[in-house]
Amino acid sequence: xxxxxxxxxxxxxxxxxxxxxxxxxxxxxxxxxxxxxxxxxxxxxxxxxxxxxxxxxxxxxxxxxxxxxxxxxxxxxxxxxxxxxxxxxxxxxxxxxxxxxxxxxxxxxxxxxxxxxxxxxxxxxxxxxxxxxxxxxxxxxxxxxxxxxxxxxxxxxxxxxxxxxxxxxxxxxxxxxxxxxxxxxxxxxxxxxxxxxxxxxxxxxxxxxxxxxxxxxxxxxxxxxxxxxxxxxxxxxxxxxxxxxxxxxxxxxxxxxxxxxxxxxxxxxxxxxxxxxxxxxxxxxxxxxxxxxxxxxxxxxxxxxxxxxxxxxxxxxxxxxxxxxxxxxxxxxxxxxxxxxxxxxxxxxxxxxxxxxxxxxxx
Numbered sequence: 001x002x003x004x005x006x007x008x009x010x011x012x013x014x015x016x017x018x019x020x021x022x023x024x025x026x027x028x029x030x031x032x033x034x035x036x037x038x039x040x041x042x043x044x045x046x047x048x049x050x051x052x053x054x055x056x057x058x059x060x061x062x063x064x065x066x067x068x069x070x071x072x073x074x075x076x077x078x079x080x081x082x083x084x085x086x087x088x089x090x091x092x093x094x095x096x097x098x099x100x101x102x103x104x105x106x107x108x109x110x111x112x113x114x115x116x117x118x119x120x121x122x123x124x125x126x127x128x129x130x131x132x133x134x135x136x137x138x139x140x141x142x143x144x145x146x147x148x149x150x151x152x153x154x155x156x157x158x159x160x161x162x163x164x165x166x167x168x169x170x171x172x173x174x175x176x177x178x179x180x181x182x183x184x185x186x187x188x189x190x191x192x193x194x195x196x197x198x199x200x201x202x203x204x205x206x207x208x209x210x211x212x213x214x215x216x217x218x219x220x221x222x223x224x225x226x227x228x229x230x231x232x233x234x235x236x237x238x239x240x241x242x243x244x245x246x247x248x249x250x251x252x253x254x255x256x257x258x259x260x261x262x263x264x265x266x267x268x269x270x271x272x273x274x275x276x277x278x279x280x281x282x283x284x285x286x287x288x289x290x291x292x293x294x295x296x297x298x299x300x301x302x303x304x305x306x307x308x309x310x311x312x313x314x315x316x317x318x319x320x321x322x323x324x325x326x327x328x329x330x331x332x333x334x335x336x337x338x339x340x341x342x343x344x345x346x347x348x349x350x351x352x353x354x355x356x357x358x359x360x361x362x363x
Contacts, residue, residue, distance in 0.1 A: 001025060001091075001093065002023040002024060002025040002036075003023065003024065003025075003090060003091075004020065004021055004022065004023050005018070005019070005020045005021070005022050005023075005024070005038075005057055005073045005074075005075060006020035006021065008024075008038070008075060008086075008087060008090060009075045011086060011090060012075065012077065012083050012086045012087070014075050014076060014077050014078070014083055015075070015076040016073065016074070016075050016076075017066060017073065017074050017075075017076065018057075018066065018067075018071065018072050018073035018074055019056075019072045019073045020073055022056060022057055022072055022073045023036075024036055024037060024038040024057055025037075025091075026038070026091065027039075027040055027087060027088065027091055028040070028055070029046070029049065030046050030047060030048075030049035030050045030053060030055060030058065031049030031050075031052060031053055032049075032053065033049075033050070033053045033054065033055035033058070034053070034054045034055065035054050035055070035056050037055060037057075038057050038058065038059055038075075038087065038091075039053065039055040039057065039058035039059070040058070040059050040084060040087070041058040041059065041060050041064075041069070042059060042060065042061050042077065042080035042081075042083075042084070043061070043080075044064070047060065047064060047069055050069045050070060050071065051069065051070060055071065056071060056072040056073065057071060057072060057073040057074060057075075058071055058074050058075075059074070059075045059077055059080070059083055059084070059087060060074050060075070060076060060077070061076070061077060061080055062076055062077070062078055064076075095138070095156065097118055097120055097136055097138055097139070098118070098120070099118055100118065100119075101117075101118070101119040102119060102120055102121040102122075102123070102139070104121045104122050105119045105120070105121065105122065105123040105124070105125070105137075106122075106123070106124045106125070107119065107123075107124075107125045108125060108126055108127040108128070108129065108145070109127075110127045110128045111125045111126065111127065111128065111129045111130070111131070112129070112130045112131070113125075113131050113135075114131060114132045114133035114134070114135065114151065115133045115134070116133060116134050117131055117132075117133070117134070117135050117136075117137070118135070118136045118137065119137045120137060120138045120139035120140070120141070120157070121139040121140070122139055122140050123137050123138070123139065123140065123141045123142075123143075124141070124142045124143065125137070125143045126143055126144045126145035126146070126147065126163075127145040127146070128145055128146050129143055129144070129145060129146065129147040129148070129149075130147070130148045130149070131143075131149045131153070132149060132150045132151035132152070132153065132169060133151045133152070134151055134152045135149060135150075135151065135152065135153040135154070135155075136153070136154045136155065137153075137155050138154075138155050138156045138157040138158075138159065138175075139157050139158075140157050140158045141155050141157070141158065141159045141160070141161075142159075142160045142161065143155075143161045144161060144162045144163040144164075144165070144180070145163055145164075146163055146164045147161055147162075147163070147164065147165050147166075147167075147180075148165075148166045148167065149161075149167045149171065150167060150168045150169030150170070150171060150225065151169045151170075152169055152170050153167065153169070153170070153171040153172070153173075154171070154172045154173070155171075155173045155177075156173060156174050156175045156177075156231075157175045158175050158176050159173045159175065159176070159177045159178075159179075160177070160178045160179070160181070161179045161180055162179065162180030162181045162220070162221075162237060163180065163220065164180070164220040165179055165180040165220050165221045165222075165223070165237075166220065166221070166222045166223065166242075167179075167223045167227075168223060168224045168225035168226070168227070168247065169225045169226070170225055170226040170227075171223065171225075171226075171227055171228075172227075172228040172229070173228075173229045174228075174229065174230050174231040174232075174233075174253065175231050175232075176231050176232040176233075177229045177230075177231070177232070177233050177234075177235075178232075178233075178234045178235070179221050179223075179229075179234075179235045180220055180221045180235065180236075180237045181217070181234075181236065181237060182214070182216065182217045182236065182237065183217060183236030183237065183239075183258050183259035183277065184236075184258070185214065185215040185217065185239055185259055185277070186212040186213060186214055186215065187212070187213050187215060188210040188211070188212060188213070189210055189211075189213075190210065192210065215239055216239075217236065217237035217238065217239055217259060218238075218239065218240050219237055219238025219239055219240050219241050219242045219243065219259070219260070220237050220238065220242045220243075221235050221236075221237055221238070221242055221243045221244075221245070222242045222243070222244045222245075223235075223244075223245045224245065224246050224247030224248070224249070224265065225247040225248070226247055226248050227245055227246075227247065227248070227249050227250070227251075228249075228250045228251065229251050229255075230251055230252040230253035230254070230255065230271065231253040231254070232253060232254050233251055233252070233253060233254065233255040233256070233257075234255075234256050234257070235257040236256075236257065236258050236259040236261075236277075237259060238259050238260045239259050239260055241260060243257060243258075243259055243260055243261050243262075244261070244262045244263065245257070245263045246263055246264045246265035246266070246267070246283065247265050247266070248265050248266035249263055249264075249265065249266060249267040249268070249269075250267070250268050250269070251267075251268075251269045251273070252269060252270045252271040252272075252273070252289075253271045253272075254271050254272050255269055255271065255272065255273045255274065255275075256273075256274045256275065257275050258274075258275055258276050258277040258278075258279075258295070259277050259278075260277055260278040261275045261276075261277065261278065261279050261280075261281070262279075262280045262281065263275070263281045263285075264281055264282045264283035264284070264285065264301065265283045265284070266283060266284050267281060267283065267284065267285045267286070267287075268285075268286045268287075269286075269287045269291075270287065270288050270289040270290075270291075270307065271289045271290075272289055272290045273287045273288075273289070273290070273291050273292070274291075274292045274293070275292075275293045276292070276293060276294050276295035276296075276297075277295045277296070278295055278296045279293045279294070279295060279296065279297045279298070279299070280297075280298045280299070281293065281299045282298075282299055282300045282301035282302070282303065282317060283301045283302070284301055284302045285299055285300075285301070285302070285303045285304075285305075286303075286304045286305070287305045287309070288305060288306045288307030288308070288309065289307040289308070290307055290308045291305045291306070291307060291308060291309040291310070291311070292309070292310050292311065293311045294310075294311060294312045294313075297311055297312070297313060297314055297315075298314045298315070299311060299314070299315045300314075300315055300316050300317030300318065300319070301317045301318070302317055302318045303315050303317065303318065303319050303320075303321065304319075304320045304321070305320075305321045305322070305326060306320075306321070306322040306323075306329060308324065309321050309322055309323060309324065309326045310323075310324035310325055310326055311325075311326045312325045312326065313325070313326075323335075
């Protein structure tokens, strides 16, 4: 598979210069690019590698001198990473899942499959499940009964989807994603140590042995259109009402969405984000890696939380948060600066004390 520079530029809505008939088949870092590669040289520090490579064509930022970089052709991208999205989409060969339905797949007789659905080896599809046109079900996937999955879904290997889950079109699940099974919802006969600690903020009665009893998950999961879930991310079924993820939301690897959580549209969560039960997340919310949201907390629209932020209380719309517990980023940075000054302040205080107590006139 190859594309001409002119074809790629037209698809991106970008400007092509030089030998636009030149064809490329791969993308590469500038220093490692060969004559069949499109070098991704969107920053000057990367573009310098072109002088030591065999690249003939590159994706460059506006203002760069493509001829001085020794190129035969270039694509000029006003917004580099957006252009990268288009280039990588064109050049992605996929995972090579075979067409049709593998003979080892187990498909319930009452399941309804749309046109051109691909099903990999040892996949299992439950009773009364509906899968839309053009979906790809990778090897080893399990899809339970009464599930609905929209058109053009892509489930990579070993994705597991529980009973009665509803998923829109354009869904992508990376390997190991788990959706729609029981979350950690338990209760003890009397108030547990955790309940006592939360109520008293520190006092816990003498512990006694109590068995944890499961609150079964009768709800399911409802996911909108064009949602992506990263590898080994888990979305728990709701206790009674469904857990919900809005259209356009992208969630990275190793994230956990607990029972009854509601997530708005076009959110972005980086790796290892955890959302505790019944939290409500607005639209266009960005959570950095390892950020966490406590249970029953509301996070407003357009909130951005830095990596490692611990959100323990409601956050109004539009705030930029950082730290544990989460505070406005500007306030956290000021606190951090003050914390770094403490050793020096302590030393200065000790020197002042020495001066005071060593001087007899001060006694």
